[in-house]
Amino acid sequence: MKANIYDYSRDALAEYFLSLGSPKFRATQVFEAVYRHRIIAFGDITNLKKEFRDKLKEDFYFGSLSVVKVLVSEDKTQKYLYRLTDGNLIETVLMKHDYGYSVCVTTQVGCNMGCLFCASGQIKKIRDLTPGEMVMQALTIDDVLRKEGNRVSHVVIMGIGEPFDNYHNVTEFIKIINDVKGLEIGARHITLSTCGIVPKIYEFSQFPLQVNLAVSLHFASDDKRSRYMRINKVYNLEALFEALHYYYKKTKRRITIEYILLSGINDSLQDAAALVRLVRGLNCYINLIPYNETGMFKRTKSTQARLFFDYLIKNGINVVTRKEQGHDIAAACGQLRIKEMICKD
Numbered sequence: 001m002k003a004n005i006y007d008y009s010r011d012a013l014a015e016y017f018l019s020l021g022s023p024k025f026r027a028t029q030v031f032e033a034v035y036r037h038r039i040i041a042f043g044d045i046t047n048l049k050k051e052f053r054d055k056l057k058e059d060f061y062f063g064s065l066s067v068v069k070v071l072v073s074e075d076k077t078q079k080y081l082y083r084l085t086d087g088n089l090i091e092t093v094l095m096k097h098d099y100g101y102s103v104c105v106t107t108q109v110g111c112n113m114g115c116l117f118c119a120s121g122q123i124k125k126i127r128d129l130t131p132g133e134m135v136m137q138a139l140t141i142d143d144v145l146r147k148e149g150n151r152v153s154h155v156v157i158m159g160i161g162e163p164f165d166n167y168h169n170v171t172e173f174i175k176i177i178n179d180v181k182g183l184e185i186g187a188r189h190i191t192l193s194t195c196g197i198v199p200k201i202y203e204f205s206q207f208p209l210q211v212n213l214a215v216s217l218h219f220a221s222d223d224k225r226s227r228y229m230r231i232n233k234v235y236n237l238e239a240l241f242e243a244l245h246y247y248y249k250k251t252k253r254r255i256t257i258e259y260i261l262l263s264g265i266n267d268s269l270q271d272a273a274a275l276v277r278l279v280r281g282l283n284c285y286i287n288l289i290p291y292n293e294t295g296m297f298k299r300t301k302s303t304q305a306r307l308f309f310d311y312l313i314k315n316g317i318n319v320v321t322r323k324e325q326g327h328d329i330a331a332a333c334g335q336l337r338i339k340e341m342i343c344k345d
């Protein structure tokens, strides 16, 4: 069976070429053609011998995503709804910042984590995405930006799915987009967000690239966290924070703690105090996230959010409030996909 060329990191491709008796540097040539020159037919890689191009044609194909819909919000955030070759729908968000363009990538079709406040988990995981399906999300958008002289400069792995439930494919994806012959996105411009799959946090501490790690904490006591996030019943806060301390010790990379403010649920000053106790001593910063209302929860009012924020500051915690984007186009994880599926049924 033919393989999608976008599924391959340069190392994986080199290994394959070596097994065919071709030199390793062929992988670099192919990468340059595919990612730098955006060639989409092997016959067009003219610096390769005809026989080698024919061999490539036999073994590989260029995958693609079809764009079903692009929604543009007032703040210029764009949401792409893509259809995969097997018919499944995924979504990718493009955000414009003063520092560049970031793309929020989906890692799975659906999600099994079942966090109660998150739209993605309303539909169970159907399958993992391949590295190439993640690469194509960024590449398709980068192709559009290129025409305007811009590029994707940042990637956040925070779309539908739990990246650590698809560890191998996600780390291969990171290698491809980070590769200087690939999309050349600096490791420090790549952020992966997990709900807290503890063994994978240990594994990720060995990952050679300096990628940012974000953790969806959202609740500072086991009692509350287990009520809204099933993962906490498997890996509780003690296990999670032990892993995070280890991760910091190993990598010396500051961790981002994500905290959605949910009205009347986790936004009191007692919650803030519990949060301060929990993160004390960990080199991290807290990202307070305005909730995108998707059903049963309400977002925290701005006056209360301010009190919560000030409490953290007063206690010497690094905290930022995430700027909200794409509110009017259902940019929260999984929202658009669900809408589209419901409309279709």
Ligand code: SAH
Pocket: 113, 115, 117, 118, 119, 157, 158, 159, 160, 161, 162, 163, 193, 194, 195, 215, 216, 258, 260, 289, 290, 291, 292, 293, 294, 332, 333
């Ligand atoms: N599974 C990963 C990554 C995907 S979710 C994780 O849990 O981190 C990315 C972030 O968006 C998480 O912090 C998640 O909790 C948050 N999120 C989910 N639904 C949201 C909503 N409706 N409004 C705001 N943030 C949301």
